[in-house]
Amino acid sequence: MRYVVIMAGGSGTRLWPLSRKGTPKQLLKLISGQSLLQLAYERASRVVPPERIVVVTGEAYLDAVARELPALPAENLLGEPEGRDSLNACAWPAAVLLRRDPDAVIAQLTADHVIEPVDAFAGALDQAFTIAESSPDVLVTLGVVPTSAHTGYGYLQRGEPLADHPGACAVANFKEKPPLATAAMYVTSGDYWWNAGMFVWRASTFLEQLRLLEPTTYADIMTLADHPGRLAEIFPTLTKISVDYAILEPVAHGKASARVVAVPLGVDWRDVGGFASLGELLPSDSDDNASNALIQTLDATNNIVLDHSGSGQLIALLGVSDLVIVQTPDAILVATKDQAEKVKALVAKIAESAPDYA
Amino acid sequence: MRYVVIMAGGSGTRLWPLSRKGTPKQLLKLISGQSLLQLAYERASRVVPPERIVVVTGEAYLDAVARELPALPAENLLGEPEGRDSLNACAWPAAVLLRRDPDAVIAQLTADHVIEPVDAFAGALDQAFTIAESSPDVLVTLGVVPTSAHTGYGYLQRGEPLADHPGACAVANFKEKPPLATAAMYVTSGDYWWNAGMFVWRASTFLEQLRLLEPTTYADIMTLADHPGRLAEIFPTLTKISVDYAILEPVAHGKASARVVAVPLGVDWRDVGGFASLGELLPSDSDDNASNALIQTLDATNNIVLDHSGSGQLIALLGVSDLVIVQTPDAILVATKDQAEKVKALVAKIAESAPDYA
Numbered sequence: 001m002r003y004v005v006i007m008a009g010g011s012g013t014r015l016w017p018l019s020r021k022g023t024p025k026q027l028l029k030l031i032s033g034q035s036l037l038q039l040a041y042e043r044a045s046r047v048v049p050p051e052r053i054v055v056v057t058g059e060a061y062l063d064a065v066a067r068e069l070p071a072l073p074a075e076n077l078l079g080e081p082e083g084r085d086s087l088n089a090c091a092w093p094a095a096v097l098l099r100r101d102p103d104a105v106i107a108q109l110t111a112d113h114v115i116e117p118v119d120a121f122a123g124a125l126d127q128a129f130t131i132a133e134s135s136p137d138v139l140v141t142l143g144v145v146p147t148s149a150h151t152g153y154g155y156l157q158r159g160e161p162l163a164d165h166p167g168a169c170a171v172a173n174f175k176e177k178p179p180l181a182t183a184a185m186y187v188t189s190g191d192y193w194w195n196a197g198m199f200v201w202r203a204s205t206f207l208e209q210l211r212l213l214e215p216t217t218y219a220d221i222m223t224l225a226d227h228p229g230r231l232a233e234i235f236p237t238l239t240k241i242s243v244d245y246a247i248l249e250p251v252a253h254g255k256a257s258a259r260v261v262a263v264p265l266g267v268d269w270r271d272v273g274g275f276a277s278l279g280e281l282l283p284s285d286s287d288d289n290a291s292n293a294l295i296q297t298l299d300a301t302n303n304i305v306l307d308h309s310g311s312g313q314l315i316a317l318l319g320v321s322d323l324v325i326v327q328t329p330d331a332i333l334v335a336t337k338d339q340a341e342k343v344k345a346l347v348a349k350i351a352e353s354a355p356d357y358a
Numbered sequence: 359m360r361y362v363v364i365m366a367g368g369s370g371t372r373l374w375p376l377s378r379k380g381t382p383k384q385l386l387k388l389i390s391g392q393s394l395l396q397l398a399y400e401r402a403s404r405v406v407p408p409e410r411i412v413v414v415t416g417e418a419y420l421d422a423v424a425r426e427l428p429a430l431p432a433e434n435l436l437g438e439p440e441g442r443d444s445l446n447a448c449a450w451p452a453a454v455l456l457r458r459d460p461d462a463v464i465a466q467l468t469a470d471h472v473i474e475p476v477d478a479f480a481g482a483l484d485q486a487f488t489i490a491e492s493s494p495d496v497l498v499t500l501g502v503v504p505t506s507a508h509t510g511y512g513y514l515q516r517g518e519p520l521a522d523h524p525g526a527c528a529v530a531n532f533k534e535k536p537p538l539a540t541a542a543m544y545v546t547s548g549d550y551w552w553n554a555g556m557f558v559w560r561a562s563t564f565l566e567q568l569r570l571l572e573p574t575t576y577a578d579i580m581t582l583a584d585h586p587g588r589l590a591e592i593f594p595t596l597t598k599i600s601v602d603y604a605i606l607e608p609v610a611h612g613k614a615s616a617r618v619v620a621v622p623l624g625v626d627w628r629d630v631g632g633f634a635s636l637g638e639l640l641p642s643d644s645d646d647n648a649s650n651a652l653i654q655t656l657d658a659t660n661n662i663v664l665d666h667s668g669s670g671q672l673i674a675l676l677g678v679s680d681l682v683i684v685q686t687p688d689a690i691l692v693a694t695k696d697q698a699e700k701v702k703a704l705v706a707k708i709a710e711s712a713p714d715y716a
Contacts, residue, residue, distance in 0.1 A: 017674070296712065298704040299697060311669075314689040314715040316375070318704050319697025323678065325690075331672040332685070334692060339657060339677025346656040346676050354654065357672040 001052065002129050003104050004044035005093040008037050008057045008065065008111045009083050014274050016347045017331035018308055021358065026057075026111045027064050028308075030272060031281055040111035041069050046122040047107070047129075054078060054097065056089045081235045086197070086243040088235070091210055091217060095225035098203040105132050106206070108199045114270045114281060121267050128200035128263040131165055139209065139251055140200040141171060143193025143262040144269045149183035152271065154195035154244070156262050171260040174249045195244070196265060205258055209247050212256040214239065217246075275324040275340050279304035289317065293327075304337070331357050359410065360487050361462050362402035363451040366395050366415045366423065366469045367441050372632050374705045375689035376666055379716065384415075384469045385422050386666075388630060389639060398469035399427050404480040405465070405487075412436060412455065414447045439593045444555070444601040446593070449568055449575060453583035456561040463490050464564070466557045472628045472639060479625050486558035486621040489523055497567065497609055498558040499529060501551025501620040502627045507541035510629065512553040512602070514620050529618040532607050553602070554623060563616055567605050570614040572597065575604075633682040633698050637662035647675065651685075662695070689715050 008026040019025045026037040037055070044053045050071040057065050059079035066077060078093060090108050097104040107125055115121050128140040143156045154177055159170030174195060178186060186192035211218040217239055224234045239246075252260040272278050282290040282304070289297055293307035293315050300317035307315060309327040317323075324340045326333040335343065351358035366384040377383045384395040395413070402411045408429040415423050417437035424435060436451060448466050455462040465483055473479050486498040501514045512535055517528030532553060536544060544550035569576040575597055582592045597604075610618040630636050640648040640662070647655055651665035651673050658675035665673060667685040675681075682698045684691040693701065709716035 017672075294712070296704065296708050296715075298700060298707060312688070313685075314375075314708070314712060316689060316691045316693075316704055316708065318691065318693035318700060320681065320692055320694055323692065325692055327671075327690070330670070331674060332683075332690075333674045333676065334678055334681065334683055335674075335676035336678055342656060342676060346654065346674055349656060350654050350672070350674065354652070354672060357654075 001101055001104060002048050002107070003052045003054065003097050003101075004048050004107045004109060005054045005056060005090075005097075006037070006040045006044060006109050006111050007086065007089045008040070008055055008061070009080060009089060013344045013347050014341065015278070016343050017326060017328045017333055017357070018306065022060070023064070024058070024061060025272070027061065027068060030278060031114060035068060036111045036114070036272065037065065037068055039114065040109060041072070043115065043118055043121055044107075044109065046118060047125050051076070054093045056080065056093055058083065081232050083240075084235060084238045085240045087210075087214070087217065087241045087246045088221070088238045090199070090206065090243045090247075091221045092224060092235075094201075094203040094206050094210075095221045098207060099225050102204065104203040105129055106199075106201060106203055108201070110197050112271060112273065113196075114268075114272060116268045121265065124263055124265045124267075125200065127165060127168065131162070131168060131261060131263065132200045132202055132205075136202060136205060137258045138201070139206060139248065139258055139260050140168075141248060141260055141262050142196045142198040142200070142265045143171075144196050144265045144267065146187045146192065146194050147268075149180060149187045150194065151177060151180050151183050152273075153177060154197075155183075155186050155192040156195050158191050158193065158262065162261055165263075167264045169262055171248075171252050171262045174244060174252060193262060193264060194269070196269065197244075198265075199243075199248075200263075206247070209251050209256045209258055213250050214241075214246055275304055275306070275326070275335075276337060278306065279324070282306075291315075302337075359459055359462060360406050360465070361410045361412065361455055361459075362406050362465045362467060363412045363414060363448075363455075364395070364398045364402060364467050364469050365444065365447045366398070366413055366419070367438060367447060371702045371705050372699065373636070374701050375684060375686045375691055375715070376664065378686075380418070381422070382416070382419060383630070385419065385426060388636060389472060393426060394469045394472070394630065395423065395426055397472065398467060399430070401473065401476055401479055402465075402467065404476060405483050409434070412451045414438065414451055416441065439590050441598075442593060442596045443598045445568075445572070445575065445599045445604045446579070446596045448557070448564065448601045448605075449579045450582060450593075452559075452561040452564050452568075453579045456565060457583050460562065462561040463487055464557075464559060464561055466559070468555050470629060470631065471554075472626075472630060474626045479623065482621055482623045482625075483558065485523060485526065489520070489526060489619060489621065490558045490560055490563075492522075494560060494563060495616045496559070497564060497606065497616055497618050498526075499606060499618055499620050500554045500556040500558070500623045501529075502554050502623045502625065504545045504550065504552050505626075507538060507545045508552065509535060509538050509541050510631075511535060512555075513541075513544050513550040514553050516549050516551065516620065520619055523619075523621075525622045527620055529606075529610050529620045532602060532610060551620060551622060552627070554627065555602075556623075557601075557606075558621075564605070567609050567614045567616055571608050572599075572604055633662055633664070633684070633693075634695060636664065637682075640664075649673075660695075 062079040155175040157173035159172035162168040279290040284290045287301040291305035297317040306326045420437040513533040515531035517530035520526040637648040642648045645659040649663035655675040664684045
């Protein structure tokens with residue numbers, strides 16, 4: 001049977017003051033009053049019923065996630081005592097679902113992106129499921145057909161096409177986030193897709209690769225699946241490593257028993273990791289000021305204004321350009337777009353001197 | 359007897375969103391929790407008792423002023439039905455006080471500036487009162503010894519020194535706000551003082567000059583003093599003109615019966631007409647960020663942050679320079695210092711589309 005696992009961990013300090021210790025990015029109502037998690041859940045609901053959707057999140061966010069997704073069965077909500085990177089966010093639910101259903105086929109999805117159109121996404125997932133169901137020795141990765149020479153994503157180098165699955169192909173190589181010139185070469189060549197960090201695999205196939213490549217983690221994860229009460233003891237001891245490094249790359253290079261194939265995702269796939277990408281999702285005025293707030297401007301261009309304070313304040317911009325202005329009930333950020341990515345360093349500073357606001 | 363008249367009219371749109379239709383600049387708690395009006399009243403209290411202090415303000419602000427200055431007798435609070443410029447803000451209280459005390463000598467003071475030290479100010483006022491009391495034919499104007507080639511003030515050209523009053527002199531000319539080069543020449547010459555727009559005169563002498571130069575206004579003002587009930591009828595018909603143009607300049611040029619003398623004011627005299635001057639009154643951090651708020655900064659320099667919202671929000675600045683950020687309970691302004699003087703045009707725009715916030 002088909003399952004969807006949604007990964008919704010991470011703290012998202014890049015969106016401070018929207019994202020906070022208690023409210024990670026995926027739970028923020030960023031898009032027309034919906035959170036990224038709700039949007040990811042809706043996408044999952046297109047392909048499987050709620051009882052076959054699992055959410056992996058931080059233990060601290062379990063209550064918040066349960067409130068956001070009331071249809072999700074309690075046993076499908078997995079709370080990590082601490083973040084142990086994506087390998088364990090893949091392995092733990094795979095082991096749990098394998099125990100429930102030896103034939104479980106899992107789509108392992110992120111909740112970090114806005115993906116449109118949803119139909120195209122569901123179509124690509126269906127193709128990936130079909131491939132994983134028909135071939136017991138494949139791990140399927142989803143590759144986004146690139147629309148720009150983005151330097152913030154990893155890339156997949158396409159290998160041989162798959163005979164029975166139009167568009168799908170083997171993965172020849174995984175490439176780290178490239179410099180701009182390299183990214184441009186990747187995109188113009190047509191041989192590379194963005195590595196979406198989303199996968200479809202049989203639980204059994206994935207776990208067999210884990211057993212071959214990371215036997216200790218495999219043993220721990222299977223023990224955890226059989227003894228959920230030992231979560232707090234076992235989970236923090238797991239090796240912190242990404243699933244790409246631990247599984248996908250070695251498998252693609254023939255170091256285990258399966259192979260990696262890629263299915264193309266022809267969608268608009270937008271990271272909302274930072275304010276700039278968030279701004280692209282908001283309505284803009286004729287001077288390219290993107291805002292969800294009540295704004296008034298004079299000689300102000302290309303700003304992003306995000307008001308999540310509920311204050312109903314008018315935000316007036318005069319003569320300013322290329323700023324990011326974000327308001328929450330207890331904090332206001334005024335930053336240049338150029339420097340906005342340094343917000344992490346600012347939050348670290350705030351955590352020291354005014355920890356209540358971090 | 360000596361009296362002080364404090365002029366506290368004007369709307370102060372240059373400080374929006376701090377100053378609003380209902381809260382003009384003089385009533386804002388800008389300086390350590392005190393309003394400019396309270397500071398002006400405290401200065402006046404150094405030289406005369408409350409029953410000899412008169413405040414002229416807009417009719418709409420009468421209640422607010424009465425709350426701010428509970429010791430002020432009700433009959434000393436004059437509310438203009440509409441602003442008719444400084445001539446009438448001088449002439450009306452002069453006529454009212456003349457009827458109460460034919461020997462009234464009035465210090466006509468503004469509430470637009472921060473003046474320090476207060477002792478030096480009181481000393482200069484005393485000298486000006488002494489001159490006006492001893493010479494029935496003078497109007498005394500207060501001249502601030504300039505500390506910079508300010509282009510936002512008018513200047514007084516000094517004439518002959520007064521024999522019995524060290525430092526005081528005749529006024530040879532009034533000069534409009536000059537271009538920078540001219541202002542620099544004025545300051546280096548030592549022959550010019552800033553025109554403070556503050557005066558000391560006998561009510562009788564001032565009103566006699568008014569009678570000679572503006573006989574219609576004189577007649578109207580005296581009628582108003584004798585028939586306070588006709589305020590709403592008479593006041594709006596008065597000629598709208600500054601006291602400098604109508605009285606001081608013509609008198610200095612020998613066109614009436616008195617003469618103009620100037621007394622030097624050796625004080626730190628700061629206009630708080632705009633945000634830049636307001637910023638100078640606030641504590642600054644080592645990066646020249648001036649603020650009355652809880653701020654945190656990273657790579658942010660030379661900004662002014664004014665929080666009058668009472669929200670207790672943290673205001674974080676990241677990578678921004680030379681901005682003015684102002685918050686009130688219902689509005690936020692983010693402006694460049696360069697453009698901040700255009701706030702009047704912004705407020706006009708807001709008045710059209712979102713009048714509640716203007």
